[in-house]
Amino acid sequence: MDKSYHPQEIEQRWYQLWEKKGYFSPQGDIPYCIMIPPPNVTGHLHMGHAFQDTLMDILIRYHRMKGNNTLWQVGTDHAGIATQMVVERQLNKEGKTRHDLGRDYFTQRIWEWKAQSGGTITRQLRRMGASVDWDQECFTMDESLSRAVATVFEQLFDEGLIYRGKRLVNWDPVLHTAISDLEVLSEEEQGHLWHMRYPLTEGSGYMIVATTRPETMLGDVAVAVHPEDSRYQHFIGKTLTLPLTSRVIPIIEDSYVDPEFGSGCVKITPAHDFNDYEVWQRHQDRLSTQPHGGLINIFTVDAHINADLLIPEKYQGLDRFEARRLIIADLENAGLLEKTEEHKLMVPRSDRSQAVVEPYLTDQWFVNAKTLAEPAIQAVKEEKIRFIPENWNKIYFQWMENIQDWCISRQIWWGHRIPAWYDSQGKVYVAASEEKVREKYHLSGDLVLIQDEDVLDTWFSSALWPFSTLGWPEDTERFCSFYPTSVLITGFDIIFFWVARMIMMGLKFTGQVPFKEVYIHGLVRDSEGQKMSKSKGNVLDPLDLIDGIDLESLLAKRTTGLMQPALAKRIEKATKKEFPQGIPAFGCDALRFTFAILATGGRDIRFDLGRIEGYRNFCNKLWNAARFVLMNVDSSVAYSEQKVALGMPEQWIYSCLQLTIQQVTDSFANYRFDHGAQALYDFTWNEYCDWYLEFAKPTLNSPDTSEAQRRGTCQTLIEVLEILLRLLHPIIPFITEEIWQQVSPLSTHHGETIMKQPYPTVSHNQINQNAIEEINWVIGFITEIRSIRSQMNVPPNKQIPILLKSPVTNDRIKVDSHSSLLKTLAKIDSIHWFSDKTPPPSAAALIGNLEIFIPLAGLIDAQKELARLEKEIEKTRKNLAQIQNKLANTNYIERAPAEVVAKERQKAEELTVTLKAIEEQHTKIAALKV
Structure with missing residues (x-):
């Protein structure tokens, strides 16, 4: 073994060999299967990916070593909107748009991009040591998966569980498509609350309505008040003249209104607000008698004002924010603007385009989710599926029991095109292809059919992932072997968008749950507990932690693409403060061990470089311990059938090892990766390296040691180390493989790779309580x-x-x-x-x-030691006083971030303890001097 541990020299070498040898392919008896949450084909590995992939790989390697027929199914998602945007940007640089190419050539261009650049994240998975079955890698647009998508769509349509209708959706006015809730990021922004006067038609006064989006008043169909609000009881049933228009709208009562907010009067704009749409549904009998049935769409697809007869011509064609400014001015000039207030509000923006999202009324395809949700709810209630931690059950039930129909259509070109065709009368026909449509519906070849232009929501195909990747709808051997899968590991943020839909679709189309357990992990946050984001400049790239990165390159990565110079400057300053020398190379194993020990039962984790540095030291400690053993154990003595003598230290370390095996096994069974990793850390660092190696040295070095004792110590050093390497392998696979190759020839376990060795099991007869x-x-x-x-x-x-x-x-x-x-x-x-x-x-x-x-007489110079301690006492008192003065400052406490104040308080506590210890030491030595 090399004198020093260099992870960069071993990690890629071993991964390439593992993959080449086919060690990741399923082999064994009892099936064990995990489906990887498919990352976007456009994506790059981020800390959340690296965290959850590490946890999955730990379980996969653990069960593989236990002899399970283990499959970790890998693949990527076609990521409709994200991928289309990538290729459209390339076209824009060439001075073209997708419309210049046409649909067929554009999708061909995307396939070409995927072939050249779409494998980034799979290469990064390899760097993390992910032991997935690459031979069965899937892509959601593969032919077999596309066949599954068409089969599911057709069956749901035929059963009336998929329908097309005009409904409100989240609309991206830049991308011109509906988007899912997950693709809408709402952040607090500074805005205004405008209070507008709506005159009573009879001329006796007006009602004041407050809104943050005054332009939407052009689509108002009513004003609502709370039925128990005494201020407005006598107005219910009367009408108002909508300002700046000639339309008359009614005053209605609805319990949705919050009497305490604003004026207690709420404008109802059902075509542009989800809550207002529900109010419209409750009062449809009255409001549907208005023009357009009470659903007045004031926007075009790009959020300009519609050219509708109900809308004053002066506003038509204006951008929504231009229209807002003009409407406010017109209201003020007409004496209809009561007041304007500063107001913070949550603004929904598209995750992809950053445009403000509009609730938009448009024709879309929907799934009747409530019908599919009923058996999915029951499956969790009957514990056919178990959420870990259990508190996620409540959140799952809450969402599923109030589930809304799922908008599954997207107005883009990249994705699974909806398998629906229309004739000239608008009648719809659904099947996997036009040929199958004509056969299914007995249509003549003369009838002209046009396929729907929309594609399916990416989440539709990923909802089928647990069974479509195994060959369904064919009854394949892989499907029969591995479905239902064993466990799903994912973040809480996609329980509703992915986990729930997989359960619904799995039960509907296979009759079985897609997985038996769902382990929900938290988010990876920075060391201050802040969510990682590009705008904050606190994002960490897992590969930078593995390989290291200098400060200049790190700054370039963090500030690239930032539009605001001030923001880039702030990120640059923060980066230089946190990483003055850049990020050192820690290696993959150190990162994986850090993730494992931070996986604390579903809670968010704070990632601090100090932790990963500590576990890099742990890997180094293991390396040095192995070198010591190999340098001090004679191969002829290490494994011999001659008599051995096991002293009390040997019996102790074997006992500790068995207790550790039990702890780790129990921890993995309960998804307490942190407990398992901590048990391994404690045994490796404290019991084996710090103590047993020290106990072994006298035996190895003393001339009085018998040969039986020497053999016993040598065999213990080797056997305990070999078992420890197998225990550690699922968490830190690279270093354990490298060391095991050197150690195993001296032990009772041999083979090509540590991956195929049995995971250690407890031997209770080796636990000697007296030795412990x-x-x-x-x-x-x-x-x-x-x-x-x-x-x-x-x-x-x-x-x-x-x-x-x-x-x-x-x-x-x-x-x-x-x-x-x-x-x-x-x-x-x-x-x-x-x-x-x-x-x-x-x-x-x-x-x-x-x-x-x-x-102590003669051991220390009392006078000199007292002088040293007095300096330490003075220095500690000074530091403590500075922090105490800071904490006594009310302005500091109120203005400083809570995390900073907490750290200062912790420092004060630590210095107080340190000061007390030094003072006690001074007292002892002063007494000795006397």
Whole structure:
């Protein structure tokens, strides 16, 4: 083994070999299957991907080693809108649009782009060590998956569960398409609340209506008040003249109105507000008698004002925000603007185009989700599917029991084109192809049919992912083997958009749940708990953490594409402060271990570079321990059938190992990756590396050691290390494979790869409780001696005498039994017992009933040590006073971010503890001096 651990030199080499050898393919008995949430083909690996993919890979590698027939199904999503935007930008640079190419050539251009550039995220998955079955990689636009999509659409249509109708949808006025709720990002922005006067038709006064979107008044069909609002009871049933128009609209009552907000009067614009649309539905008998049935669409597809006879001509053709400015001016000139207030509001923007999204009335295809939701709700209630943590059940039920019909059509060209055809009369026919349409409906070849221009929502095809990727609707061997899948691992943000729909579709088309368990993880946030976003400049690229990146390159990545110079400057300043030297190369294993230990039962995690640095040190510790073992174990001694003697330290480390195996096994079974990783960390760092290697050195180096003892220690070093590597492999696969290849020839386990070795199981007969108690006592004894050395600044290698006192006979037996270890590891030159005598000036410690005294005469320079401690006390007091003064400042507490204040309070607590310890040490040494 190399002297130093260099992850960059081993990680890609091993992954390429694993993939080439086909180790990721399913092999074994009992099936175990995980479906990867398909990332967008346009995407790049972000921290959320890397986090959840690590958790999935841990389970896959664990179950593969347990002998399961393990499939991790990989693939990518065609990402309709995102992919189309990428290629359209390329065309724009050439001075063209998709309309210049036409639909067929444009989609061909997208396929060409995918072939050249669409594999970025799959290459990044390889860098993360994802042991997916690449031979079965899927794409949502593959022929087999497209066949599944057409089959599902046709059956749902034939059963009346898919229909076409005019409904309100989220509309992107730049992309000219409906978009899903997930593609709408609402953020708080500064705006205004305009209070407008709506005159009563009878001329007796007016009502005041407040709105944040005054341009939509052109589509008002009523004003609503709360039925119990005493201010407006006498107005209900009367009419108003809509300002700036000649239309008359009624005053209605509806409990939707909040009497406490604004004036308590709400304008009802059902064609441009989802809540207003529901009010319109409740009052349809009265409002539908108005022009357009009470649904007045004032916008074009690009959010300009419609050329409608009901809309004053002066506003027609204007952009919505230009119309807003003119309407406000006209209201003010007409004396109809009561007042204008500053107002913060949530503004919905398209995730892709950043345009403000409009609720828009248009013809779309919908799925009757409520019918499909009923068995999906029941499946979770009957625990056929289990959410982990369980609190997500409540949220799932809440959404499913109030589910709305699902808009599945998109007005773009890239995606699964809706398999519906129309004749000249507008009659619709649905089948997978025009040929099948004519056959199914017995249509003549002369009848002209036109296919629907829309494509399906990307979430429609991904809802079929658990079974379409396995070959459904064909009854394939893979489908029979791996469906239902074992567990789904995903973030909470797509429970409704993906998880719920997979459950609905799985039950509908296979009669079975798509997965038995759903592990919901939290979001990966920055070290301050902030959500990672490009605009904040706090996004971390997992590959930068693996490979490292210099400051200049990191700045270039973070500020690229930012339109506002001030924002770029702020991000640059923040980056330089957080990463003054850039990001060092930590390696993939360190990143994976960090993710595992931070996976705390579904809560959001704060990612701090200090943590990953610590686990890079952990990998280095493991590497160095392996080098020590290989350098000190003779291959002829390591595994021999000759007699071996296992001392108390050997029995102890085997016992600790078995307890660790049990902890890790239980943790993985309960999806407590953090508990499993922590147990492995503690055993590796503390018990094996820090203690057992130290216990082994005297045995290996002493001339008095018998051959049986030497063989026992050598075999223990090798066997425990080999088992530990197998325990660690699912979390840190690269370093464990590299070390295992060196260690396994000396052990009882051999083979081509650690991946195909059995995962360790508990051997209860190796747990020796007496050995655990004895060696833990030894560790406590040595730790106390070392602690006193550190506190009193005694040189660590200086041999010291100790005095012992105890009323318990068993303490003397323990000391005598382990005196060799105690003297060697605690650097003790003599041990003396005393009873009633007063010990000389000493530093003391207590272990149970055993008192330990270290005479300090001659060990330290008391005068010099007191002077050093006094400087430390003065410095600590000064630092503590500065922080306490800051925390006593009310202005600072109110203005500083909560996270910063919390950190300062933590510093104050730590300094208080430190000061107390130094002062106590000073007191002890001052007493010794006297």
